[in-house]
Amino acid sequence: MNRSGQGEDFLQAALVHADVVHALARRLAPHPQDAPDIVQETYLRGYAAWGRRRPDDVGAWLATICLNVGRDALRRHARHNTLLDDRPAPDLPSAVDTADAALERLGNDRIESALWTLPEVQRIAITLMDICGFTAAQVATITAAPRGTVLARVHRGRKTLALILTDERAEQRQPREVSDGP
Structure with missing residues (x-):
């Protein structure tokens, strides 16, 4: 199978689990803004490995990759001493915010x-x-x-x-x- 067909297979099997990967990445990220990077790295690693062996349970396989990427990010964060404030930036209110949503x-x-x-x-x-x-x-x-x-x-x-x-x-x-x- 050519690389293009392999990519289509990967996307079809893996994107179904995007919500799960993102939810896990949010809970592994040292900062909320790091979660998309963890998700992206998860899918990059998954795509790179897709041609070698197709997993039976794609969701669990992606979660394992995400867990490893998240742990790597936590280790990098622990080593990185920064003088900047590590607290996440507050969400800016939008016109559609309601009391219930808040x-x-x-x-x-x-x-x-x-x-x-x-x-x-x-x-x-x-x-x-x-x-x-x-x-x-x-x-x-x-x-x-x-x-x-x-x-x-x-x-x-x-x-x-x-x-x-x-x-x-x-x-x-x-x-x-x-x-x-x-």
């Missing part, structure tokens, strides 16, 4: 922030299962960990997330003391 984004931001407090293995297992929709067996293959270990990581991670989010809610409900002055 509240939903706030809730998602809290979950996203809480997810980043988990150990990497738990964050990856939860992302692959709960966000990307892979089964425990697929996650075991992707992460090269036994299925039972994957299930334990997801269970512990979910419990920790629940505690973090519950604690945040409790802190928000606490009445603040107001002083009447000195």
Whole structure:
């Protein structure tokens, strides 16, 4: 098969999984603006390998590549000492923002922030299962960990997330003391 036909086959099989790859990349990226680079590198590596061996489960195969690319990005980020502020730039409001969308984004931001407090293995297992929709067996293959270990990581991670989010809610409900002055 010529390279052009191979490219068409790859696109047809791989682009179906673009949402999964992007969701995983967002949770692996050291900065939100790095996620598209991780997605692009995932597809470049996948295309380069496509001619050597076609995977049975393209989604799991791409997730494995994305996981490796994301880990590479995290290692590069850890080595790179920068004097710049590492916080992501805030989203600029648009005319179509509504109160509901703002509240939903706030809730998602809290979950996203809480997810980043988990150990990497738990964050990856939860992302692959709960966000990307892979089964425990697929996650075991992707992460090269036994299925039972994957299930334990997801269970512990979910419990920790629940505690973090519950604690945040409790802190928000606490009445603040107001002083009447000195």
